[in-house]
Amino acid sequence: MSDHSSLHLLIGGEKLSGGSRDTQDVIDPATAEVLGSLPHATTDDLDTALANADRGFHAWRKESADKRAAALNKAAQLIRERAKDIGMLLTREQGKPIKEAIGEVIYCAMLFEFYAGEAKRTYGRSLVRPEGQSARVIYVPVGPVAGFAAWNFPAINVARKIGGAIAAGCSVIVKPSEETPAAGLALVQCLLDGGVPGDVCQVVFGVPDEVSRHLLGSPIIRKVTFTGSSAVGKHLVKLAADDLKVTTMELGGHAPVMVFKDSDVEKVLDTMVGAKYRNAGQVCVSPTRFLIEEDIFPAFRDGFVERAKAIKVGNGTEDGTQMGPMANERGPQGLAKKIADAKDKGGKLETGGDRIGNQGFFFEPTVLSEVPTNAEIMNEEPFGPVAIVNPMANADAMIEEANRLPYGLAAYAWTNDPKLRGRLAADVEAGMLAINGANVSAPDAPFGGVKWSGFGREDGAEGVMHCMVPKTIHES
Numbered sequence: 001m002s003d004h005s006s007l008h009l010l011i012g013g014e015k016l017s018g019g020s021r022d023t024q025d026v027i028d029p030a031t032a033e034v035l036g037s038l039p040h041a042t043t044d045d046l047d048t049a050l051a052n053a054d055r056g057f058h059a060w061r062k063e064s065a066d067k068r069a070a071a072l073n074k075a076a077q078l079i080r081e082r083a084k085d086i087g088m089l090l091t092r093e094q095g096k097p098i099k100e101a102i103g104e105v106i107y108c109a110m111l112f113e114f115y116a117g118e119a120k121r122t123y124g125r126s127l128v129r130p131e132g133q134s135a136r137v138i139y140v141p142v143g144p145v146a147g148f149a150a151w152n153f154p155a156i157n158v159a160r161k162i163g164g165a166i167a168a169g170c171s172v173i174v175k176p177s178e179e180t181p182a183a184g185l186a187l188v189q190c191l192l193d194g195g196v197p198g199d200v201c202q203v204v205f206g207v208p209d210e211v212s213r214h215l216l217g218s219p220i221i222r223k224v225t226f227t228g229s230s231a232v233g234k235h236l237v238k239l240a241a242d243d244l245k246v247t248t249m250e251l252g253g254h255a256p257v258m259v260f261k262d263s264d265v266e267k268v269l270d271t272m273v274g275a276k277y278r279n280a281g282q283v284c285v286s287p288t289r290f291l292i293e294e295d296i297f298p299a300f301r302d303g304f305v306e307r308a309k310a311i312k313v314g315n316g317t318e319d320g321t322q323m324g325p326m327a328n329e330r331g332p333q334g335l336a337k338k339i340a341d342a343k344d345k346g347g348k349l350e351t352g353g354d355r356i357g358n359q360g361f362f363f364e365p366t367v368l369s370e371v372p373t374n375a376e377i378m379n380e381e382p383f384g385p386v387a388i389v390n391p392m393a394n395a396d397a398m399i400e401e402a403n404r405l406p407y408g409l410a411a412y413a414w415t416n417d418p419k420l421r422g423r424l425a426a427d428v429e430a431g432m433l434a435i436n437g438a439n440v441s442a443p444d445a446p447f448g449g450v451k452w453s454g455f456g457r458e459d460g461a462e463g464v465m466h467c468m469v470p471k472t473i474h475e476s
């Protein structure tokens with residue numbers, strides 16, 4: 001398995017680096033030291049990848065579903081065998097605690113196993129016609145896919161771009177984040193070692209806007225899938241529109257957490273504080289706006305602050321670390337500005353609010369309370385270790401606030417009232433709603449959002465079907 005000392009492109013199964021290619025440093029966010037040097041694809045490299053993807057697609061789409069499933073299952077087995085090593089690469093380049101990193105890698109194996117099963121279940125249907133005629137709907141792969149993944153989940157984001165496409169019979173060119181390249185490369189290597197041809201799954205790196213413009217400018221690419229900010233997602237959808245390519249967008253969020261007064265406050269805190277600071281809050285479904293019914297607000301706020309203060313922050317490679325550094329320099333800088341703005345607008349800083357130390361990109365687990373809705377942080381994804389805890393009058397006010405923003409990815413609610421649970425399921429504008437829990441992601445469950453959080457779905461049967469198009473055959 002390659003590591004940070006031998007970073008490369010993967011084009012047509014070949015590991016390419018050196019030559020006239022530009023390079024960029026990959027940084028360890030815990031120390032700000034250089035881990036390795038990443039080659040950028042030249043335009044010739046990208047053109048070769050496109051030609052390969054075209055050829056690879058026409059062969060892969062004709063393979064049996066059994067063969068595609070076998071390759072995904074074999075890749076999953078290799079991922080499980082290599083999980084500790086891939087996890088360590090991931091922690092070094094992204095920062096999260098090693099236990100979280102290994103968990104992320106194992107999730108990729110689970111996802112490929114699920115998709116292996118789904119590859120065999122892309123059923124069509126027969127339509128009723130008079131005797132002597134027939135009509136049937138079959139599902140065919142959409143074509144070569146270009147996938148762009150963000151740095152917050154270097155393995156899962158890449159696996160989500162690839163898994164459904166490979167299962168459906170598409171070829172895929174994926175660009176993991178240049179800031180976290182090694183985990184994605186290791187994952188794709190498992191697919192190639194598992195039997196996926198080198199022209200069916202390829203990896204490129206470069207200046208993101210240049211790579212996406214080049215790939216989206218080619219008629220070979222028929223689908224674009226992206227995980228990242230809503231701003232970049234809108235830009236890519238506009239580029240894709242020029243050639244009417246299919247798009248799947250997994251974009252930002254600003255998840256509300258509605259805690260009603262019939263909840264067990266200690267249980268909510270035990271679950272949601274860990275969920276908030278997981279991956280230092282750099283999670284698109286991170287619980288962010290805690291909307292607490294007034295009667296339980298003081299106990300909830302105080303319990304949250306107490307737990308946030310107890311979190312052990314450190315290098316993700318060390319045992320016992322509960323929260324690592326933020327993944328890049330932009331993280332602490334952006335967060336500090338948003339916290340200052342929240343204080344200016346009248347929000348209270350309950351704990352945290354500053355960088356830790358002078359090495360790497362560490363930030364204190366932070367709690368703000370009673371933050372007004374005109375503060376930047378109440379409107380823009382903070383993407384960091386900060387919780388906003390606000391008192392709310394009643395269910396009407398909580399649902400109104402939950403739906404106020406243009407985002408709609410994940411939402412969370414805590415109540416045992418069955419009538420209220422039904423109302424939340426109907427009225428909360430989100431792609432995923434967790435009631436009395438923190439988990440919104442599972443291999444068999446569609447993952448994605450509404451409004452500015454995007455469209456299309458990854459994971460679940462939908463993750464494969466969104467890489468396919470229906471074709472109707474009429475016979476007389």
Ligand code: NAD
Nearest residue numbers: 148149150151177208209212228229232251252284381383
């Ligand atoms: P960004 O929005 O520029 O980049 C996000 C990701 O998109 C990066 O991995 C980047 O390589 C990629 N990207 C950027 N421009 C691209 C382009 N033209 N074509 C293809 N890929 C492109 O900025 P950022 O500083 O990395 O993140 C800013 C904010 O984005 C974060 O604070 C967060 O709010 C949001 N974000 C969301 C997610 C998510 O999972 N929803 C992931 C990462 C970032």
